[in-house]
Amino acid sequence: MAITDSIVRLGTSLIETLHTRLELASVEIEEEFGRYAGYLLLSLLVLFCGIVSILLIILLVLILFWDSHRELALCGLIALFGVATLSIVLYLKSAIKNKPRLFSASLNELQNDLQTLRQSSANLAQDSIQAASKRNKSAEDNEGF
Numbered sequence: 537m538a539i540t541d542s543i544v545r546l547g548t549s550l551i552e553t554l555h556t557r558l559e560l561a562s563v564e565i566e567e568e569f570g571r572y573a574g575y576l577l578l579s580l581l582v583l584f585c586g587i588v589s590i591l592l593i594i595l596l597v598l599i600l601f602w603d604s605h606r607e608l609a610l611c612g613l614i615a616l617f618g619v620a621t622l623s624i625v626l627y628l629k630s631a632i633k634n635k636p637r638l639f640s641a642s643l644n645e646l647q648n649d650l651q652t653l654r655q656s657s658a659n660l661a662q663d664s665i666q667a668a669s670k671r672n673k674s675a676e677d678n679e680g681f
Contacts, residue, residue: 595610
């Protein structure tokens with residue numbers, strides 16, 4: 537009866553652990569999709585800013601031959617879009633380079649579970665050895681009487 541209860545508890549514990557790990561993996565997948573969606577949006581923004589910068593440079597070349605101070609305003613816009621493009625590109629490179637490894641939290645939790653199981657197994661083995669030693673000692677003591 538005790539063995540059956542132990543097996544049922546072990547099975548329940550394994551199922552609960554597996555359920556928890558699968559939930560963690562699904563959260564990590566959702567986070568990864570969100571991260572890639574952000575990367576895509578930033579990439580599209582970089583593309584837009586880059587195209588606008590090129591168009592403004594072309595427009596600047598045309599306007600340079602006109603009179604008045606339109607060039608300063610256009611140079612300011614070109615600088616604004618150029619700096620925005622460069623800033624976003626640098627941020628995007630950094631974000632992609634420093635992104636966490638996929639399933640890293642799940643793998644860490646599984647490693648912790650494995651260590652806990654090994655520790656429990658070692659403790660059970662140690663307890664079994666001590667119990668056997670006590671039985672042998674009490675058997676030797678009973679033989680002496």
